[in-house]
Amino acid sequence: DxxxxxxxxxxxxxxxxxxxxxxxxxxxxxxxxxxxxxxxxxxxxxxxxxxxxxxxxxxxxxxxxxxxxxxxxxxxxxxxxxxxxxxxxxxxxxxxxxxxxxxxxxxxxxxxxxxxxxxxxxxxxxxxxxxxxxxxxxxxxxxxxxxxxxxxxxxxxxxxxxxxxxxxxxxxxxxxxxxxxxxxxxxxxxxxxxxxxEALLPFDYSNYGRQAEKFVDSISRDAKENELDLNLSELKKAASDFRQTAEQYQERLNRERLAANNLKIVNETLLKTERAFIDPQGLNLRPWYRHVVYAPGIYAGYEAEVFPALQEAINSKNISQARLAASQAKSALERAKATLLFNANP
Ligand SMILES: [Zn+2]
CATH class of the missing domain: 3.40.630.10 (Zn peptidases)
Incomplete structure (x- = not known):
């Protein structure tokens, strides 16, 4: 080491x-x-x-x-x-x-x-x-x-x-x-x-979409088990929309051969999609961490926490903070979806 x-x-x-x-x-x-x-x-x-x-x-x-x-x-x-x-x-x-x-x-x-x-x-x-x-x-x-x-x-x-x-x-x-x-x-x-x-960047966001949806489902179960008065239906919808858009985007990439000028646009899109998960405001209590989906857990050492701000707010039963974090996560998923939808027809 x-x-x-x-x-x-x-x-x-x-x-x-x-x-x-x-x-x-x-x-x-x-x-x-x-x-x-x-x-x-x-x-x-x-x-x-x-x-x-x-x-x-x-x-x-x-x-x-x-x-x-x-x-x-x-x-x-x-x-x-x-x-x-x-x-x-x-x-x-x-x-x-x-x-x-x-x-x-x-x-x-x-x-x-x-x-x-x-x-x-x-x-x-x-x-x-x-x-x-x-x-x-x-x-x-x-x-x-x-x-x-x-x-x-x-x-x-x-x-x-x-x-x-x-x-x-x-x-x-x-x-x-x-x-x-x-x-x-x-x-x-x-x-x-x-x-x-490789001419086409080897990114596949459909798997990101499926994972994001799974993470949100698991957090929703947590919120329910904690009996928190927290409505995560909008976040669930944002995750499912992102997953669907990403799956459609990937299907097109698998199906079609891209012309050189479209290749440039598609690569730009694939590069920007991960950036969409960055929120300039950062996570609650630690604004340097700006990725909404992945961070080390505050109390987890090196371990990853997914949708960390939301998960941590739920763990500490802080409803108002959880609502803010859910809205932040929803916006990030919507930005990622919008990035893929922009020039959706390569
Ligand atoms: Zn070391």
Whole structure:
């Protein structure tokens, strides 16, 4: 933590350098960032994002975060729902050194085993995790709304943040042949190449819509169980409208081949949709956090809270604050829907 990530990043940079020498050229700009002072409050990444917020808000397509690249052999990935299919696609194209199957297949088998234990099945089965905090994606996603992914190979707890987290441990026990470091560099490198080169940005907001609707349903059940006098029907409608619009948008993208000038408009739309979840006013009691759907829970450490302002108001049974947060969430979903509807006929 985080030198396994730094070494994987250097390997990605070296590999892309080799490709550049052979004539490869990305169509979008790739920036490598190695952040200072993460442990002291994400200081390096936060300062950089704040300093460059205008041009990042306007242009940044995605942010890929790797902190601890390897402390085991289980691939884990969290991120925005619009990048789930993209992440799955890359995972399907890289081989897991231990199982010989794809990273995706190994990951799905583990998800199935875990879900069997907790008896939670259904279409959330293969969802990637939600982003809370504890690493440098926070300013990118939660301050300015850049779609983000965070990934790494995980193992049993014990070495992380301890005196045993050393090169000796990694070489002897953690990843003796550094095969998982190399595998992470392959996944990361493929993601960078696809995001920087694919003509159509690989975002799918229909999954975002389904997730948002599910989050709202779960919060509504919470409000009911707490017997709060809170009407969330408008928020439910906004979530369902966003989901429907996003599904229709995605269906058209799957069906039609886009002409070059429309491609530009569609990419602009896909880029702006995540930004629609940013509310300049920020969340209640912590205005720096401006993403209405994802934040670390105030009392949850690194864990993500979805529709955090609303969930927290419900937890503390603060009705007036819950109404404000519900209205803020509703507006964000309406903005996202409007972004997709604008130029809805590519
Ligand atoms: Zn750390």
């Amino acid at each position: 985080p030198n396994s990530g730094s070494s994987a990043m250097l390997e990605v940079a070296r590999s892309l350098g080799e490709l550049l020498k052979k004539g490869w050229k990305p169509s979008r700009t790739i920036i490598f960032g190695s952040w200072d002072a993460e442990e002291f409050g994400l200081i390096g990444s936060t300062e950089w994002v704040e300093e460059n917020s205008e041009r990042l808000s306007k242009n940044a397509v995605a942010y890929l975060n790797v902190d601890v690249a390897v402390n085991g052999t289980n691939f884990g990935v969290s991120g925005v729902p619009s990048l789930m299919a993209f992440a799955h696609g890359v995972m399907a194209d890289v081989t897991d050194p231990k199982t010989g199957k794809s990273i995706f297949e190994s990951w799905v088998s583990r998800q199935k085993a875990e879900k069997a234990n907790t008896a939670k099945v259904g279409d959330t089965e293969f969802q990637i995790g939600s982003l809370g905090s504890g690493s440098d994606y926070t300013p990118f996603l939660q301050h300015i709304g850049v779609p983000s992914l965070d990934m790494g190979f995980n193992g049993p707890y014990g070495v992380y943040h301890s005196v045993y987290d050393s090169f000796y441990w990694m070489e002897k026990f953690g990843d003796p042949n550094f095969t998982y470091h190399a595998t992470l560099a392959k996944i990361w490198g493929l993601m960078v190449m696809r995001l920087s080169n």
